[in-house]
Amino acid sequence: MNRIRWLAVTMSVALSVFGARLYDLQVTRHAQFAVQSDNNYQKDAVIRALRGEIRTQDGLLLATNRLAVDLIYTGGPVNSFDKIRYLAGVTPEMLKDGLPIAPDFSKEKEVVLARNIKAENLPALYEFTALQPNLELRERVERIYPQGKLAAHLLGYTREADQSEVQEGYTLGDLVGASGLEYSLQKTLEGRNGVLRSEVTAAGRPQSDRVVDPGKKGSDLVLTIDSTLQRAAEKALQEALPEINAGRAKYNAPPEPLVRGAIIALDPRTGEVLAMASSPTFDPNWFSRTPSPDKKAKANALLSSSLDAVMQNRVVQPYDPGSVFKPSTTLAFVEKWGNRSVQCSPVYHFGGATWKNWAHYSLGTVDARLAIAFSCNPWYYDSAAQNPVAYSNVVSKRIEQLGFGSPTGLELVGEKSGNIPSEGQFSAKSERWYPGFSINMSIGQGDVQVTPAQLALVLNTIINDGRKREFTVLKSEGGKAVPRKPVQDVSGGSTSAFELVKEGMGLTTNNTTRYATAKHILGPNFFPIRTGGKTGTAENALSRRYSYSYTNAFYEGYGPLGSPTFEVVSFFQNGGEGSGPALNAAAKMFAARWCLKLDERHHALPGQTPCLGELSQMHARYGKEAQQEAQAKTATSGQ
Structure with missing residues (x-):
């Protein structure tokens, strides 16, 4: 009889522990696991804010933007790499600029495989990389100065944010002013990045996109310059x-x-x-x-x-x-x-x-x-x-x-x-x-x-x-x-x-x-x-x-x-x-x-x-x- 009693007590304690654990998982920590569950099929990407344009008082455009697309390797295996490189339009000149001949598939790291992919190659490349979860076509805002050297010292120039600026709140790939008005009026020109949320499969393949935050374009400047x-x-x-x-x-x-x-x-x-x-x-x-x-x-x-x-x-x-x-x-x-x-x-x-x-x-x-x-x-x-x-x-x-x-x-x-x-x-x-x-x-x-x-x-x-x-x-x-x-x-x-x-x-x-x-x-x-x-x-x-x-x-x-x-x-x-x-x-x-x-x-x-x-x-x-x-x-x- 005592054996049965101790067995019943033991089973009751075990069931209580399991019940408490189940309550913790399903009730107490529900919100935390719900977020983790969402993250299993949601992936957020940055919508790059366009930098404010700069013009002279008589309307001449001095500084503007264009969207450039880069091919990024994010780690893991990649199939048909040679075909991808061909679609990306990689040239010998690009390789001279420090792009890798091939990524190290054994290491989990981010590598730029191609920059400034031509617009005519993008549709095919988007379709091809959709089946490659370890590749990403990433948009990047590039600053353009249509008049070349005109008013260069006044305008200055931009560069991509470095690690110290990322720690200050910028995102890798953001443009920051390095000299001239681009530097002095960085907060005016920079804008605010948005968020694009994508639903992906367990294998990382995208299913649908949704703009969570469209971001905000930087303020345009008109200069007193004639x-x-x-x-x-x-x-x-x-x-x-x-x-x-x-x-x-x-x-x-x-x-x-x-x-x-x-x-x-x-x-x-x-x-x-x-x-x-x-x-x-x-x-x-x-x-x-x-x-x-x-x-x-x-x-x-x-x-x-x-x-x-x-x-x-x-x-x-x-x-x-x-x-x-x-x-x-x-x-x-x-x-x-x-x-x-x-x-x-x-x-x-x-x-x-x-x-x-x-x-x-x-x-x-x-x-x-x-x-x-x-x-x-x-x-x-x-x-x-x-x-x-x-x-x-x-x-x-x-x-x-x-x-x-x-x-x-x-x-x-x-x-x-x-x-x-x-x-x-x-x-x-x-x-x-x-x-x-x-x-x-x-x-x-x-x-x-x-x-x-x-x-x-x-x-x-x-x-x-x-x-x-x-x-x-x-x-x-x-x-x-x-x-x-x-x-x-x-x-x-x-x-x-x-x-x-x-x-x-x-x-x-x-x-x-x-x-x-x-x-x-x-x-x-x-x-x-x-x-x-x-x-x-x-x-x-x-x-x-x-x-x-x-x-x-x-x-x-x-x-x-x-x-x-x-x-x-x-x-x-x-x-x-x-x-x-x-x-x-x-x-x-x-x-x-x-x-x-x-x-x-x-x-x-x-x-x-x-x-x-x-x-x-x-x-x-x-x-x-x-x-x-x-x-x-x-x-x-x-x-």
């Missing part, structure tokens, strides 16, 4: 090489193999950049397309030396400015100590040292206006020598207010700030400030470093009588207009010094001003629209070591005088004289803006009618807003 002016800027840079080498030949210097320079042009009324070009340049398609259309060019671009750096956007890199720095130091000096006149002699003596002017003869007596027009170094030497310490501190502080020493507001990560030296800066580092430092600073030499973009910003501030507005390259995002950036009044309460500087820049191109440095190209007898500007020839490390042929060449200009609608800064690293290649490039930009043709001397052909407001609709579009700003400015100044 395609006509952008092309003109890039052409002007390349056309300067013969002029640069002709100047170098005068000093028996070897010719340069390529142009290293930059041009930035904008509307001074709005702060909108109309053109931004840098040379040497590159094709963003080299980096975004897989496989690369030109692997050698891509490698050369990435391995360029610091001097030839193809990937470097010279618009936002700092350089010795030379005389294009003078309008700002003139303004700061005149505001603090007033206008003055000096004898513009070939040499200036101070502290036992001799400081030279660019001319080997006297230019007569000059005030601040003519000092700009003639680019008279002795006027600046003498101004700084009166009180070198005070000069450096007053001038450096003032020109930083105008826009030097800080980024310009461009939507580009990596814009450099440059350097504006001063006695205060040196004292903070327990270093001595010598009077000669102030003399060098007065003409944009010594430790002064500014970017072409900063030169354009300070010139813009001067043109607008102390109203400083940060730059932008964005017209709209996702179909919505980008608000204009606010204006900061840095006039200091008076605009008289600004007017004096603008008069001096106007005399730079005045045909009746004897030693004006830009009249031979932009004088009224050579160019029908009156402009103002400043030439600049800056010594740098190479020119101080070797010869004058290595100097940096600058020109900054704007027009029409009285009601400016266009502004440009041109720069050539080791380009010679500012009154040569840089001035000629600026003339080409003025001609492109106002629909003029130039002859071989860079003079406007006679009988032409400038298109002062008809190049595009932007000026008419913003005319009313600009007028309202002018009225507000007048009302404020009258209080």
